[in-house]
Amino acid sequence: MSTSDCVENLKHEVQPIVAYFSMEVGLDSSLPTYSGGLGVLAGDTLRAAADMGIPVIGVTLLYRRGYFRQNLDALGNQVEHSADWDPEKLLEPMESRAAVTIEGRKVEIRAWRYTVRGINDHVVPVYFLDTYLPDNSDWDRALTDHLYGGDDHYRLCQEVVLGLGGIAMLRAIGYKQMQSYHMNEGHSALLTLALLEEYCQKKGLSAPTEVEKEAVSQQCVFTTHTPVPAGHDKFPLSLVKQVLGEERANTLTAAGCCVDGMLNMTHLALSLSRYINGVAMRHGQISRDMFPSYPINSITNGVHAGTWIATPFQRLYDKYIPEWRSDNLYLRYAISIPLDEIRQAHAEAKRELLAEVKRRSGIELDPTVMTLGFARRASTYKRADLLLSDLARLKRIVRQVGPLQIIYAGKSHPRDEGGKAVIRRVFEAIAAVRDTIPVIYLEDYDMVLGHYLCAGVDLWVNTPQKPQEASGTSGMKAAFNGVPSLSVLDGWWIEGHLEGVTGWSVGDSWQAASNTAEEAASLYEKLEYLILPTFYKRPGAFAEIMRSAIAINGSFFNAQRMVSQYARNAYRL
Numbered sequence: 001m002s003t004s005d006c007v008e009n010l011k012h013e014v015q016p017i018v019a020y021f022s023m024e025v026g027l028d029s030s031l032p033t034y035s036g037g038l039g040v041l042a043g044d045t046l047r048a049a050a051d052m053g054i055p056v057i058g059v060t061l062l063y064r065r066g067y068f069r070q071n072l073d074a075l076g077n078q079v080e081h082s083a084d085w086d087p088e089k090l091l092e093p094m095e096s097r098a099a100v101t102i103e104g105r106k107v108e109i110r111a112w113r114y115t116v117r118g119i120n121d122h123v124v125p126v127y128f129l130d131t132y133l134p135d136n137s138d139w140d141r142a143l144t145d146h147l148y149g150g151d152d153h154y155r156l157c158q159e160v161v162l163g164l165g166g167i168a169m170l171r172a173i174g175y176k177q178m179q180s181y182h183m184n185e186g187h188s189a190l191l192t193l194a195l196l197e198e199y200c201q202k203k204g205l206s207a208p209t210e211v212e213k214e215a216v217s218q219q220c221v222f223t224t225h226t227p228v229p230a231g232h233d234k235f236p237l238s239l240v241k242q243v244l245g246e247e248r249a250n251t252l253t254a255a256g257c258c259v260d261g262m263l264n265m266t267h268l269a270l271s272l273s274r275y276i277n278g279v280a281m282r283h284g285q286i287s288r289d290m291f292p293s294y295p296i297n298s299i300t301n302g303v304h305a306g307t308w309i310a311t312p313f314q315r316l317y318d319k320y321i322p323e324w325r326s327d328n329l330y331l332r333y334a335i336s337i338p339l340d341e342i343r344q345a346h347a348e349a350k351r352e353l354l355a356e357v358k359r360r361s362g363i364e365l366d367p368t369v370m371t372l373g374f375a376r377r378a379s380t381y382k383r384a385d386l387l388l389s390d391l392a393r394l395k396r397i398v399r400q401v402g403p404l405q406i407i408y409a410g411k412s413h414p415r416d417e418g419g420k421a422v423i424r425r426v427f428e429a430i431a432a433v434r435d436t437i438p439v440i441y442l443e444d445y446d447m448v449l450g451h452y453l454c455a456g457v458d459l460w461v462n463t464p465q466k467p468q469e470a471s472g473t474s475g476m477k478a479a480f481n482g483v484p485s486l487s488v489l490d491g492w493w494i495e496g497h498l499e500g501v502t503g504w505s506v507g508d509s510w511q512a513a514s515n516t517a518e519e520a521a522s523l524y525e526k527l528e529y530l531i532l533p534t535f536y537k538r539p540g541a542f543a544e545i546m547r548s549a550i551a552i553n554g555s556f557f558n559a560q561r562m563v564s565q566y567a568r569n570a571y572r573l
Contacts, residue, residue, distance in 0.1 A: 018054070018178070019059060019175070019181045019182065020045065021058075021059045021163070021166055021184060022039065022060050023147075023159075023162060024038055024063075024147055025043050026040035026041075026042065027116065028090075031090060032083035032446075033128065033147065034447075035067045035377070036377045040303075041301055043307075044308075045563060045566075046058050047116055048304055049116075049124050049563050050117060050119075050123065050124040051118040051120070051325075052122075052560060054563060054573065056124050057126070057127065061144050061147070061161060062087060062129060064085070064130070064145050067147045068080040069083045070411045072423065072441065075424060076425075076428070076441065078411070082146075087128070091113060091114050091128060092113040094110065096173045098168035100164045100168060101244075102160055102243055104245070105140065107161070108135050109133075109165045109169055110133055111169050112130060113127055127166075127169060127173070129161055130144050143157050144158070149414075160244065163190025163192075164191070166188065167195065180570065180572070181195070182220075182222075183220065183273070185226070186224070186232060186233055186266040187233060190265075192216055192220060192255075192269065192273075196213065196255075207251060217274050219274070220269070220273040221275045221566075222275070223276075223299075224276070225278075225471070227278075227470050232264060236263075237249060240252065240263045249263075255272065257271050277296065277297045278298050279300065280471040280492050283491065299565045301472075301557070302558040302559040303477050305324065305325070305480060305554070308480050308481075309455075310349045310451065310455035312344075313455070313481050316345045320334070327560070328554070331480075331551060331555040334550040340543075346481070347367070351367060352452060357407065360443075361440055363440055366403070369404065369405050370405070371456070372407070372458070372486075373454070373457030374387060375407070375408065375409040375474065376474055377410055377412070379412065379418070381465045382422075383516070384423070384426055385426055386463040386519065387523065388433075389516075389520045391433055394437065395437065397527055397528045397532065401533060404527075405437065406440070407453060407457060408439070408441040409441065409445035409449055410423075427441060454474060455478075455481035460484070460487070460503075461486050462488060463506060466488060466512070466514040468490070469490040471491045472490075472492055472493070473492070475492065475503075476492060476496075479557065480554045482549055482550050484502060484503035486531065487505065489508075490510060503549060505522075506519050508522070
């Protein structure tokens, strides 16, 4: 163990520690260790903890070949390429080593450290686990190559490295006592098995009793992000026995997390956690309906202000509300910022976005035209094509009320054929309206492009199929920058929506399931009769909505508030 490791370990032994486990963590676009919202949320959580001085460490996997780089051809067909990168240039290598047993083989693990430094210099270390070591077989080396790659076998082995290997690595580095282990989704749930085995080893037991299970539960926190049953990781018990061995499979079965011959990672996390939460009010309700035997709470997501507020708005907030960095609640005072200065900051952010669009696509958009943004993972339930579902009406709106231009971005998982089809449908619509409405689909959506889009568009559009949006966070980032939302009432927007004040709803109710035809009609009606007329004919009124989005949504839907709720309610700090 290095001297720096020892110093860090001594420091951490005298204070409570939260170990935050996540399959993906988005900290920087140069680290392609995230695919979308789950990973970016994890990064925002760790950054907020650093700002607030919360004693947290992060644990994730390295992904030497990243998620993927996306190319789109003229018809919208997605082609994936590996996002290779060099950990040596961006991360600090750790000397400590750990190991897990997979299919009877010893698989060696090393760790790389990324340091998140808060506004008051508090440090949150993030450990990236890596199996690319000479003593491992070629197959085992590749376990930390791809995020969400491979089949169930590959995924289960990755989750062994994250859960069991993560605990082993923390012990090897010197983190012996943790107050809480936070599982961000069920991918890391096997850490509970590692903790059970530690308790049994201390007591000389061959199998855990209810006493050991309760002891583990008192240390664990679980956040579920998935409102549909199909989204929860499940593995056949035969595969679990193959990968983990008969004894460990029996322990998992005894823990009550194997149902109908399947290991359900969500059930494992639920059964061995003292605190469980969904990520929005509505998502908590849905999760309680899905898992009625468990006490599931809600902590609505938030995003990291210092990361997602564009430079023009950071300067503006520094001028009028300098406390905003240390206490995001002060963004409430944005309600006093002069409207002209809100508009000037947005105009600067919009110019930066349009310059980036031209650089990436060669297409020059008009800064005076209302610009709509739609950027998120391309999957069927997010319905990226709903905005383009009635092109005749959209053209009529543009002719009679005012011009529009639309910017799309988003990757589809390589195995998600439905999501890839959505991208192709958007491209078909782009071709059909080319002479009337400029619509651009930017490829290879990442955090950098997200910064530009969330700050530079005039309206953020979100059209998920209810009730499948657990929370969503992109609209929160837009609100930080004075960009109101036009969104289906699902996820966080149920809580953030004030009609005509922070933005507009698509549809009138969040309780009912989605009706695509009715929601498309509502979307077009809001654009035609409310949003475009306000933008073009009453710019002062539109600026008031921009300002309210900052003051009302930005002051609440931030990662500081979210992390403070975790600290009080989940971590017991």
